[in-house]
Amino acid sequence: MEGGFISDVGDFGDVAARTSGAQTRDFDGIICPALINAHTHLELSPFKRVPHVDFVDWVLQLFAARYSRLGDDLSVECLKTKDEAEKQGTSYFVNVGNDFGLNGLLGKNQLFQFEQIGINNDAADDIFNKAMSLAFGKGSVKTALAIHSPYSTSPALMRRIKSFNNDRKAITSVHLAETIEEVEFVNSGKGRMVDLLNARVGLGKWCFGGTGLSPVEYVDSLGVLDDKTLCVHCVFVDRNDLEILRKRGCAVAVCVRSNRNLTGKVPDVARLMNMGIRVLLGTDSKASSPDLDMFAEVSAFYGEFHSAVTPSDVLAMATVNAADFLGIGDRYGEIAPGKNASLVYAPFDGKPEDAIEFMVAEAKGKTEAVFC
Numbered sequence: 001m002e003g004g005f006i007s008d009v010g011d012f013g014d015v016a017a018r019t020s021g022a023q024t025r026d027f028d029g030i031i032c033p034a035l036i037n038a039h040t041h042l043e044l045s046p047f048k049r050v051p052h053v054d055f056v057d058w059v060l061q062l063f064a065a066r067y068s069r070l071g072d073d074l075s076v077e078c079l080k081t082k083d084e085a086e087k088q089g090t091s092y093f094v095n096v097g098n099d100f101g102l103n104g105l106l107g108k109n110q111l112f113q114f115e116q117i118g119i120n121n122d123a124a125d126d127i128f129n130k131a132m133s134l135a136f137g138k139g140s141v142k143t144a145l146a147i148h149s150p151y152s153t154s155p156a157l158m159r160r161i162k163s164f165n166n167d168r169k170a171i172t173s174v175h176l177a178e179t180i181e182e183v184e185f186v187n188s189g190k191g192r193m194v195d196l197l198n199a200r201v202g203l204g205k206w207c208f209g210g211t212g213l214s215p216v217e218y219v220d221s222l223g224v225l226d227d228k229t230l231c232v233h234c235v236f237v238d239r240n241d242l243e244i245l246r247k248r249g250c251a252v253a254v255c256v257r258s259n260r261n262l263t264g265k266v267p268d269v270a271r272l273m274n275m276g277i278r279v280l281l282g283t284d285s286k287a288s289s290p291d292l293d294m295f296a297e298v299s300a301f302y303g304e305f306h307s308a309v310t311p312s313d314v315l316a317m318a319t320v321n322a323a324d325f326l327g328i329g330d331r332y333g334e335i336a337p338g339k340n341a342s343l344v345y346a347p348f349d350g351k352p353e354d355a356i357e358f359m360v361a362e363a364k365g366k367t368e369a370v371f372c
Contacts, residue, residue, distance in 0.1 A: 233254070301314060
């Protein structure tokens with residue numbers, strides 16, 4: 001390792017022979033690439049496991065909790081949470097949030113997805129232009145715009161965001177088919193999401209008619225889905241929805257602990273895998289998950305879907321596959337010369353052929369970031 005990057009890899013004797021005066025450290029266990037968190041909300045770190053009756057109640061309770069901290073400096077708590085995740089073995093974050101100033105303080109090892117919300121078409125230009133004035137040409141954090149969801153972001157705003165990101169060859173995140181309430185609202189314009197919008201936007205101050213479509217069909221009709229779209233959750237989808245995602249080349253970020261907590265259901269990962277849809281892993285936020293420890297998330301994912309995925313599949317989802325989709329494969333995802341020297345160590349005395357399964361099933365709570 002030199003200057004934060006991997007300079008050489010190989011048998012110890014061969015590397016030592018090519019290196020003069022290097023310091024060494026022995027590890028009695030496993031070294032693997034640090035993981036990539038494909039979906040999280042670092043700005044929600046102060047709001048731990050918000051209690052709720054259903055998803056809409058969770059959103060309203062979260063807004064109330066955030067409002068109670070209005071004006072507070074949340075950066076210390078957010079940085080502490082991010083630091084903990086890094087020490088547990090996360091090297092890079094796809095971080096979705098609304099507070100540009102706060103998230104800009106949270107380090108360069110992130111793609112900040114600056115999330116935009118606005119259900120009314122006639123407000124799209126103002127919202128988009130405000131985002132431009134706040135975010136771009138300022139700061140050093142890599143930033144793209146994000147679509148919150150099809151129940152909270154207007155067609156005009158979704159199109160503006162996607163066109164802008166595509167022009168910059170940037171990834172667009174969108175929460176999609178996370179809840180059954182979202183499915184009902186997009187299709188019929190009715191249900192609990194109406195209560196949410198009335199509470200947040202105001203009775204009579206928003207407009208959305210039922211589309212007769214599923215959330216996936218709806219955003220696809222707007223030109224949002226392509227091989228630069230990261231669809232987050234995709235719990236409530238059918239085969240037709242998945243066929244659309246496959247054809248468009250989208251990736252799906254699965255947050256299994258958050259999904260279990262908020263809806264009691266998880267995505268059909270077996271079908272995603274069988275259809276060749278790229279699956280990435282994320283923690284979501286501390287408002288819906290216990291922590292941002294990616295090895296805990298990986299363990300929960302493998303425990304849920306071990307009959308559909310191999311340990312190697314799971315490790316790849318959180319390393320090389322995520323890096324390739326996000327366009328950061330030149331720096332992250334593998335132990336190779338020229339890559340970022342963010343690695344993870346876990347003690348292990350088992351058989352070498354069991355090492356990868358140990359990392360995805362049993363390493364949580366035992367990992368240590370090294371050479372970061």
